[in-house]
Amino acid sequence: MKGELLYEGKAKQVFQAEDKLDQLVLSYKNDATAFNGEKKAVFSGKGKYNNLISAKVFAYLRDKGVASHFVRSLNDTEQLVVKTDIIPVEVVVRNLAAGSITRRLGIEEKTVFTPPLVELFYKKDELGDPLINDEHALLLADVQPEELESIKVMALEVNQHLQTFFESINLTLADFKLEFGRNTDGDIILSDEVSPDTCRLWDKDSGAKMDKDVFREDLGDLLQVYDAILQRLEAVV
Amino acid sequence: MKGELLYEGKAKQVFQAEDKLDQLVLSYKNDATAFNGEKKAVFSGKGKYNNLISAKVFAYLRDKGVASHFVRSLNDTEQLVVKTDIIPVEVVVRNLAAGSITRRLGIEEKTVFTPPLVELFYKKDELGDPLINDEHALLLADVQPEELESIKVMALEVNQHLQTFFESINLTLADFKLEFGRNTDGDIILSDEVSPDTCRLWDKDSGAKMDKDVFREDLGDLLQVYDAILQRLEAVV
Ligand SMILES: Nc1ncnc2c1ncn2[C@@H]1O[C@H](COP(=O)(O)OP(=O)(O)O)[C@@H](O)[C@H]1O
Ligand SMILES: Nc1ncnc2c1ncn2[C@@H]1O[C@H](COP(=O)(O)OP(=O)(O)O)[C@@H](O)[C@H]1O
Ligand SMILES: [Mg+2]
Ligand SMILES: [Mg+2]
Numbered sequence: 001m002k003g004e005l006l007y008e009g010k011a012k013q014v015f016q017a018e019d020k021l022d023q024l025v026l027s028y029k030n031d032a033t034a035f036n037g038e039k040k041a042v043f044s045g046k047g048k049y050n051n052l053i054s055a056k057v058f059a060y061l062r063d064k065g066v067a068s069h070f071v072r073s074l075n076d077t078e079q080l081v082v083k084t085d086i087i088p089v090e091v092v093v094r095n096l097a098a099g100s101i102t103r104r105l106g107i108e109e110k111t112v113f114t115p116p117l118v119e120l121f122y123k124k125d126e127l128g129d130p131l132i133n134d135e136h137a138l139l140l141a142d143v144q145p146e147e148l149e150s151i152k153v154m155a156l157e158v159n160q161h162l163q164t165f166f167e168s169i170n171l172t173l174a175d176f177k178l179e180f181g182r183n184t185d186g187d188i189i190l191s192d193e194v195s196p197d198t199c200r201l202w203d204k205d206s207g208a209k210m211d212k213d214v215f216r217e218d219l220g221d222l223l224q225v226y227d228a229i230l231q232r233l234e235a236v237v
Numbered sequence: 238m239k240g241e242l243l244y245e246g247k248a249k250q251v252f253q254a255e256d257k258l259d260q261l262v263l264s265y266k267n268d269a270t271a272f273n274g275e276k277k278a279v280f281s282g283k284g285k286y287n288n289l290i291s292a293k294v295f296a297y298l299r300d301k302g303v304a305s306h307f308v309r310s311l312n313d314t315e316q317l318v319v320k321t322d323i324i325p326v327e328v329v330v331r332n333l334a335a336g337s338i339t340r341r342l343g344i345e346e347k348t349v350f351t352p353p354l355v356e357l358f359y360k361k362d363e364l365g366d367p368l369i370n371d372e373h374a375l376l377l378a379d380v381q382p383e384e385l386e387s388i389k390v391m392a393l394e395v396n397q398h399l400q401t402f403f404e405s406i407n408l409t410l411a412d413f414k415l416e417f418g419r420n421t422d423g424d425i426i427l428s429d430e431v432s433p434d435t436c437r438l439w440d441k442d443s444g445a446k447m448d449k450d451v452f453r454e455d456l457g458d459l460l461q462v463y464d465a466i467l468q469r470l471e472a473v474v
Contacts, residue, residue, distance in 0.1 A: 104364070104367050105364065105369070113376075117376070127342065130342065133357070133369075134370070136354075139354070
């Protein structure tokens with residue numbers, strides 16, 4: 001299935017798919033990183049959880065009509081995706097305040113954003129993924145104004161779907177990060193991953209954090225939390 | 238002329254005007270601060286330069302039809318202005334890259350922005366005046382989406398006028414910061430100051446920095462530079 005290793009990121013290895021030039025194999029690693037790579041650890045089994053959870057999310061989004069890179073799961077840690085030219089803009093959607101925005105703007109944790117807040121960050125590790133505005137995005141990424149608008153609309157649609165999806169397993173979606181890429185037709189489609197590494201998920205009953213914050217804030221056993229999410233998902237989808 | 242001291246900022250004291258409730262006396266101090274107040278110094282005479290230069294700028298802008306708080310100069314260090322409810326958003330217009338944007342986004346100094354770039358910062362010293370996007374501005378400041386748009390349009394118009402203005406004294410306007418406020422009628426008008434403290438001005442011949450960067454980067458005698466600007470202005474207006 002796998003051809004050449006094209007890129008190794010913080011969470012995944014990216015391989016050329018052997019038979020199709022326009023497809024990739026994403027291979028999820030066991031590494032956890034936070035605070036722009038300053039905090040690091042390895043959790044054996046983590047790659048499996050992110051791969052299987054992200055696959056379930058993308059399958060759900062496909063059912064809802066969201067155009068994405070997802071083709072199919074290959075095994076516990078790998079999935080086949082459409083190769084895209086990643087737009088170097090991380091799109092964050094926030095329903096409830098948490099993480100960087102609380103410190104950056106002095107907004108209290110759990111403040112509700114109605115409508116949900118969309119933030120853009122320039123995907124550039126050397127610069128620490130800085131917040132950018134729309135004009136910066138047009139300057140730094142190869143996107144047109146209408147495309148940027150449609151990316152934001154897509155992000156808000158994905159938010160609607162993900163809220164319903166996670167609601168079904170008793171989780172509140174506080175915020176999440178998306179990446180978009182351009183396929184060979186020039187269309188912009190949802191790419192990368194959607195997992196507890198890239199979402200903030202709070203248990204609806206206990207309020208407990210069930211995402212990478214468990215690692216960021218040393219709140220407990222990350223694998224146990226990711227396993228709980230996968231189990232809840234397997235019970236409903 | 239001056240009534241009660243209402244507020245003391247980093248660069249100015251703000252007094253109630255004695256006879257008119259809806260007017261203020263802005264009294265320019267000799268203090269220079271940079272890097273969010275981390276670097277400080279006093280330059281006796283600086284207040285005069287900022288007051289007189291800002292007054293000339295606002296008089297020019299008034300001629301061009303820009304609605305602002307400026308009423309008139311009172312003396313060397315003081316001017317009478319219309320009291321406004323300051324919108325806590327600093328509006329930065331950039332024609333050429335300099336300062337924070339070069340570090341924040343890795344953009345080389347002197348990179349030309351066509352069209353000029355507009356950035357918003359949340360005016361909040363405790364948070365270090367962070368960059369914000371439009372959605373943050375709507376959340377944090379009491380402004381409507383149409384008002385935010387018109388603030389940006391005004392900022393770009395002011396940019397056109399200021400480019401011509403400074404061009405006439407052989408200076409390139411690299412970037413500048415504006416503040417807007419709401420008057421008692423609810424209209425949003427240009428407020429605060431426009432001076433070498435709030436603009437980046439480069440001599441067209443030598444390229445020399447003729448603004449607060451002289452203080453920020455210890456490039457020479459700040460008062461001499463501000464005096465040169467005032468003299469050039471007095472020769473033309
Ligand atoms: N469909 C895709 N096509 C091309 N690249 C992709 C696709 N999906 C995700 N990527 C990229 O794969 C890389 C590896 O992922 P990850 O380990 O999360 O990297 P990073 O450390 O850069 O975030 C990232 O640069 C991500 O943008
Ligand atoms: N027309 C106005 N009405 C009310 N406040 C004003 C007006 N123009 C400027 N200000 C405010 O005056 C204060 C004093 O200026 P400054 O010393 O530059 O303060 P700061 O340190 O807050 O930047 C600032 O908060 C500025 O926003
Ligand atoms: Mg990543
Ligand atoms: Mg000020």
